Amino acid sequence: MSIRVLVVDDSSFFRRRVSEILNQDPMLSVVDTAANGQEAIEKARLVRPDVITMDIEMPVMDGISAVRAIMKATPTPVLMFSSLTHDGAQATLDALDAGAMDFLPKRFEDIARSKEEAILLLQQRVKAIARRRPFMAARPHPVATTPTRSGLSNSPLGARTGLSSTPSAAPARAVVPERRNPPRRSGKHYQLLAIGTSTGGPVALQKVLTELPANFPHPIVLIQHMPGTFTTAFAARLNSLCKIGVKEAQDGDQLRPGHAYLAPGGKQMLFEGRPGAARLRIMEGNDKVNYKPCVDITFASAAKTYGGNVLAVVLTGMGADGREGARLLKAQGANIWAQDEETCVVYGMPQAVAKAGLATESLPLPMIGEAIVNEMSS
Structure with a gap:
């Protein structure tokens, strides 16, 4: 059974490009597309996809607001597309706080050395998150007061992630793991x-x-x-x-x-x-x-x-x-x-x-x- 994907982007060219890449994989099937966040919310409810790919900047409703609404109504694994800029980083981190599972740069050449590698990377990322259920209980609140701590300057991080084979998609739902006691202290000396x-x-x-x-x-x-x-x-x-x-x-x-x-x-x-x-x-x-x-x-x-x-x-x-x-x-x-x-x-x-x-x-x-x-x- 193929993994059903909803592709969301205000660019018809990008929607078509992503759809073509995903449909090349026999395990993936693009079942619908949406041009903005509001459409994405409605189609997520109607189509019930296994995965959603989501742009951040869109008219009518942006991707971050759409992710937040989808996670409340029909929790679904979401892969964000973002720009490799400071503003793009801020927006992507906000989307992850809202419930998105992963992200990729919108310019595939930024993360791959060849067209073939970029295609494989996108397909693998979608398959990887498809089998996971949005884990809402572990997400910290996106707004927090700054606690008192020693000041430190902030300055870069990163890399490409690897590829792994993944099983078929599981139904998306929020999950709360069973609480158990932390492991007994070992008494080991650490540095x-x-x-x-x-x-x-x-x-x-x-x-x-x-x-x-x-x-x-x-x-x-x-x-x-x-x-x-x-x-x-x-x-x-x-x-x-x-x-x-x-x-x-x-x-x-x-x-x-x-x-x-x-x-x-x-x-x-x-x-x-x-x-x-x-x-x-x-x-x-x-x-x-x-x-x-x-x-x-x-x-x-x-x-x-x-x-x-x-x-x-x-x-x-x-x-x-x-x-x-x-x-x-x-x-x-x-x-x-x-x-x-x-x-x-x-x-x-x-x-x-x-x-x-x-x-x-x-x-x-x-x-x-x-x-x-x-x-x-x-």
């Missing part, structure tokens, strides 16, 4: 928290990081697959919502407790020095590495610098980035946690870690922040 994620990561990171206290006793590094032009907006948003400070990592940053450092897009983030006085090295990304930044590379560098005194958490994402880095950390005695399948947008990266036998815990997203605080507090 670093490292979090890697991809598809669905912006919302997941926001959920986890907003639960960390201002006096969190360790530095935090974040590796999120996201275009570099989005970094300033994403870091600023996290910094305004979190009690900890959040900034984009810069070469030479000294790691400080209670501060999170976001890996810059198109580059790799590593460590140098010794624990307690370590600094970040930001290096140009190698074209032979699919992910820039790459979770495996940062995790491997953490294993070399911090040994086993690391809690590494792998959140929602496509592909298997993070598995090999987690393997190196595990060999040093580090603890590895993975987000559970039920609360992932795409259960790819956490599944790779869990299947390899590396994860000591598989936790639902709403519990991860609390569990981190419980495990890593002095």
Whole structure:
């Protein structure tokens, strides 16, 4: 049974282009199109698609307002199309807060080296989110007051996400995972928290990081697959919502407790020095590495610098980035946690870690922040 897609865009050319690409895949079928957000709401109710692709800027009603209304009336996985600009980044993050699951740049050449790669990427993204149900319970409120925290400047992040095979679509509905107690504290000594994620990561990171206290006793590094032009907006948003400070990592940053450092897009983030006085090295990304930044590379560098005194958490994402880095950390005695399948947008990266036998815990997203605080507090 094919995955049924509703394509929403005010440009008839773009609607036709996206429809042609999706219809090339025998697992995908474009069942209808809409020219604005209001039409999208109505057709989502009538057609009941498995996935909706949505533009942001449209007449009558914009895509963000449409996503918010659709999530209330007929929750459906939504893939946003956005521009790789600062304003585009702000709007895309707003759309993710409203309930969208993922996004792609509207200019496919910005994310692919060839036409064939762009076609495959779009098809795979649609199939990846089609099987997931919108997880409304884990989404933080988009409006929050700025808590008191140490000031940090915000400055870039990003990368291309990988591809993975996906099963057929499941009916879309909001889901609330069963609440259970966080894992018992291990008593292990820590010096670093490292979090890697991809598809669905912006919302997941926001959920986890907003639960960390201002006096969190360790530095935090974040590796999120996201275009570099989005970094300033994403870091600023996290910094305004979190009690900890959040900034984009810069070469030479000294790691400080209670501060999170976001890996810059198109580059790799590593460590140098010794624990307690370590600094970040930001290096140009190698074209032979699919992910820039790459979770495996940062995790491997953490294993070399911090040994086993690391809690590494792998959140929602496509592909298997993070598995090999987690393997190196595990060999040093580090603890590895993975987000559970039920609360992932795409259960790819956490599944790779869990299947390899590396994860000591598989936790639902709403519990991860609390569990981190419980495990890593002095």
